[in-house]
Amino acid sequence: MTLDTRIFILGQTDPHEVFGFCRDLLGATDQHTFSDEQDSTWSKGESFVEPTNSWAISNNPGQGLPAWLMLYYRPDAPLRTAEQAAAHDEDCNLPENAGYVEEWGPCDGKYHRRACWLTVSFDTSYGYRDERGYGCGDLHAEYVAKLGQWLDSKGVRWEWENEFTGEIHTGYSELINLASGGFEATAWFKTTVLPAIAAEAGGAR
Template sequence: MTLDTRIFVLGKVEPHEVFRFCRDLLGAADRHAFSDRQDTTWREGESFVEPGNPWTISNNPGQGLPAWLMLYYRPDEPLRTPEQAAEHDMDCNLPESGDYVEEWGPCDGERHRRACWLTVSFDTAYGYRDERGYGCGDLHAEYIAKLGQWLDERRVRWEWMNEFTGEVHTGYSRLIDLASGGFEASAWFRTSVLPVIQAETGGTR
């Protein structure tokens, strides 16, 4: 099982620049391969690329990096407009298991995908532990905070989703819900993130 944390970048930004920054967060080097290709559509047992399909930049899995990095985008346009996010699709009225339940009822929009310019995904095994004592939640909290600060410097709005709860948050104050303790105890958190959280919450946590 893995923790898949999503960051929704709401403002316009160059996708490949975001991807390079995130690769640096992971400690990726030139030897760590990645792909950048348009997504395929599967229909009636066949796969093909349609002109309107989004693109995915992704580190190749199994290279020993702390997270599998994926970035979803469309060249020179939003990944998903508010109008597109409001549309129903074949999966939006299904429970998290993906199994159809007739009693689930009509879709109320809660399960629709987010409107955003692009989406970043960090995916790490639940059993992850590094030399700092960070678990997967601590690691992802650090990645969110560092990417968030990078986006803030460029005045680009962003949100992130806690996969444990399914809740979407803005800012840094709820990162503590994701972390297990190592991130919160680190000197970097106390000097770089905690002051921002205190400003967001009026000095309380």
């Protein structure tokens, strides 16, 4: 089992620049290979209502990096517009979801894929543990915080999804619920992330 944490970048951003920044977070070097190709699963439209001409940049798996990095984008266009995100796909009305419809009513779009310029995914085994004592949640909290601050410095809006809860968040305060404690104990968290959380609480974000 793995933890897949996704960051939805809402403003126009160069996907290759973002991918390069995220590779640096992972400690990837020129020895760590990756692919950049059209994502045929999304493009076929057989199972989902997805925009055509979507691409995926992905580190190749099995290279010893702490997370499998994937980034989904469309060249010179949003990955998914607000109109595309609002559209119902066949998942909304699958027979196995009949109980959901009976209890909660028709799909209200809450769990639709997000409208965004691109999506970044960090995927790490639940059993991950590094020399700092970080588990997968601590690691991803660090990645989200560092990527978020980099995007903030560029004035680009972003959101992230906690796969444990399925909830979408803006900013840094909810990262505490993703981490198991190692991340919060670091000096970097105390000197860099806590002030960002305080700024959010003060309405600066």
